[in-house]
Amino acid sequence: MRVSVIIPTYNEAQSIGRVLADLPADIVTEVLVVDSNSTDGTPEIASKMGARVLREPRRGYGRACLTGIANANAPEVVVFLDGDYSDRPDELPLLLAPISEGRADITIGSRLQGRRSAGAMPAHHAFGNRLAAGLIKVLYGLQISDLGPFRAARADVLRALALEETTYGWAVEMILKGARAGYRVVEVPVSYHPRIGKSKISGTLKGTVGAAWFILSLIVRYYFRRRRAGTPRPA
Numbered sequence: 001m002r003v004s005v006i007i008p009t010y011n012e013a014q015s016i017g018r019v020l021a022d023l024p025a026d027i028v029t030e031v032l033v034v035d036s037n038s039t040d041g042t043p044e045i046a047s048k049m050g051a052r053v054l055r056e057p058r059r060g061y062g063r064a065c066l067t068g069i070a071n072a073n074a075p076e077v078v079v080f081l082d083g084d085y086s087d088r089p090d091e092l093p094l095l096l097a098p099i100s101e102g103r104a105d106i107t108i109g110s111r112l113q114g115r116r117s118a119g120a121m122p123a124h125h126a127f128g129n130r131l132a133a134g135l136i137k138v139l140y141g142l143q144i145s146d147l148g149p150f151r152a153a154r155a156d157v158l159r160a161l162a163l164e165e166t167t168y169g170w171a172v173e174m175i176l177k178g179a180r181a182g183y184r185v186v187e188v189p190v191s192y193h194p195r196i197g198k199s200k201i202s203g204t205l206k207g208t209v210g211a212a213w214f215i216l217s218l219i220v221r222y223y224f225r226r227r228r229a230g231t232p233r234p235a
Contacts, residue, residue, distance in 0.1 A: 004075035006068030012083035013040040015196035022089040034064040062170025084195035087150035095152040105183040109150035109190035128212035142179040
């Protein structure tokens with residue numbers, strides 16, 4: 001199974017080496033580090049460690065992921081992983097197992113169902129994720145606990161979903177479109193640890209509230225878009 005790992009980065013020099021070193025070399029076919037104008041040497045470190053570095057000057061988590069997908073070399077499965085070492089790359093087999101066994105089309109690493117180190121996820125961050133997951137259950141009938149960034153998906157499913165969000169809303173867009181299209185979205189418990197470096201979104205209460213409001217609005221917006229357009233089904 002050809003597995004491409006996409007890692008969006010912005011000033012992750014303190015952590016990117018540990019992330020790349022812990023990826024299981026016997027499973028991963030290629031690693032694409034999509035960098036958004038880092039000024040701390042992140043791209044140079046990643047390149048020296050064998051990753052293919054893609055420069056994406058336009059900011060946005062979703063934009064970086066889309067750039068990675070567009071440049072991946074014929075993968076069967078695409079994995080998305082943050083570059084701050086809060087998720088552990090050596091747990092990648094946990095995400096791939098349901099897909100390789102034919103039980104899932106998309107897998108999401110749940111930080112709330114797995115083991116969390118002390119201080120890894122602030123209470124307001126955990127609450128926001130539970131709230132969004134609860135709304136998804138009510139509106140889409142999908143039972144999940146977290147919107148974690150550590151996830152994997154079949155490449156053909158990603159193409160069919162036609163993802164387009166360029167911000168951090170991209171992560172929830174994948175879940176919403178996957179659920180409404182009838183793809184099998186399976187949650188897998190993963191461990192979660194304090195990030196290395198400062199969070200770009202959830203490091204402050206203000207940032208978390210802003211992100212939560214955006215994500216909750218997106219969940220509701222896609223729900224009503226589905227009702228107007230009808231529910232597509234997978235081929």
